[in-house]
Amino acid sequence: MGRNSFLLAIALGVAAVAAGSQAALAAGFMVRENSADAVATSYAGNGSRADAANTAFSNPAGLPLLRGSELEAGAAVILPSMHFKGSAQLRGSQIGGDDGGDSGLSAAVPNIYAVLKLNQDVGLGMAVTAPFGNANSYDSNWVGRYLGLKTSARGVDINPSLGVRINDMFSVGAGVSMQYLKLDVSSAIPQAVIFQSPAPDGIYRFQAHDWAFGFNLGLIAQWNDHTRLGLTYRSAIDHDIKGRLSFAGVSPLLGLVDSPASAKARLPATSGLSITSQIAPDLTLSADAQFSQWSGFRQVVIQSQNQPFVNDERYRDSWMIAAGGTYRLDDAWMLKAGLAWDQTPVVSRFRAVSLPDGDRYLLGLGASYQWNDHMVLDGAYGHSFALDRPNMNSSANSTDPITHAITLSGAYTVAVDILALSAHYKY
DSSP, rough: OHHHHHHHHHHHHHHHHHHHHHOSSSSEEEEEEEESHHHHHHTTTTTTOOOTTTTHHHHHGGGGGGSEEEEEEEEEEEEEEEEEEEEETTTTTEEOOOOOOOOOOOOOEEEEEEEEETTTEEEEEEEOOOOBBBEEEEOTTBBBTTTTTTTEEEEEEEEEEEEEEEESSSSEEEEEEEEEEEEOOOOEOOOHHTTSSSOOEEEEEEEEEEEEEEEEEEEEOOSSEEEEEEEEOOOOEEEEEEEEEEESSSSSGGGOOEEEEEEEEEEOOEEEEEEEEEEEEEEEEEEEEEEEEEOOEEEEESSSSSSSSEEEOOOOEEEEEEEEEEEOOOSEEEEEEEEEEEEOOOOOGGOOOOOOOEEEEEEEEEEEEESSEEEEEEEEEEEEEOOSOOOOOOOOOGGGGGTTOOEEEEEEEEEEEEEEEEEEOOO
């Protein structure tokens, strides 16, 4: 793989990921579905396998362990289902409206990776992924419209990296993240409550975006010919998103004006421990533990010429635990599977309709096919589900933030199906 091909692949990847990155799969609004390998094994071994170009993102210490230069491109198709059942009340009287329909929005999330081996011990990597995102949209007449109508958060991460083999046992890697975040949120304003007379709902909408920077580190220890241990760290990234707050159908008596607006958001640092071991000639098992420091995500305050719009999030730190494996059927086919538990950073006391999240379990299945000496194709299916129904009943965010007079109660049924495809070309 030449340097010109390496740069062209990344340019195409940036365009593709920017067009499709808006669905959240992991607990919170982290997106871990950045390869068919990851979906098939439910992320087990992401930080220690180091057998494909996607290690450029998951652990750059794996770059020198690849046999040669590689290009990998793929996409995960996200098919969420999110249904609310409940009601809203104004001072004891029920608010009219429906349950909002299926508010989960389907999306395709592309990814692309390129690895350029400079020599046996040094590799350059580039990853273009969508590590964060969220998208939902309720019917315009749903009962919780005063708490939120639509949320769309799109992220793109451009991550160049370098990996170096120190000796036969250890390799290290590091990279820089250039991360783009775009936010578009809207909600209804209960003018009938404010004026205590019949009046149509108003709408407010906040649109903003930002570039910010972070870094990532990795280490892989090759204990013997069959076992690898991986350690990873990805820094927190502070975004100062800037854009515009606008209003539609709002009475001039409210004094609300369209104006420039901004908000700050801290996306979490993550630390990971991963192990992969070939326990038989055709069977490899992996496990991962990842810790995400979501507790820095406290509030999103929209500042403008109007009074601040405050969104209390109060996230907590969370864990993800995964186990999985691969089984080689023959020279061409390999089967993959995994199971994971993904703890939500959302606490019940501050659950919001923009992300009514709960702890999730994930099941992954997949296969890879060796097309020829250079090409490998991967396919995977994943299913994410919660055993409990996340509810709004005890949340401080169940009351509308403008009048504090309308209260939402009820629970969600949430599940997600994922289809993923990847193609690897090895030079």
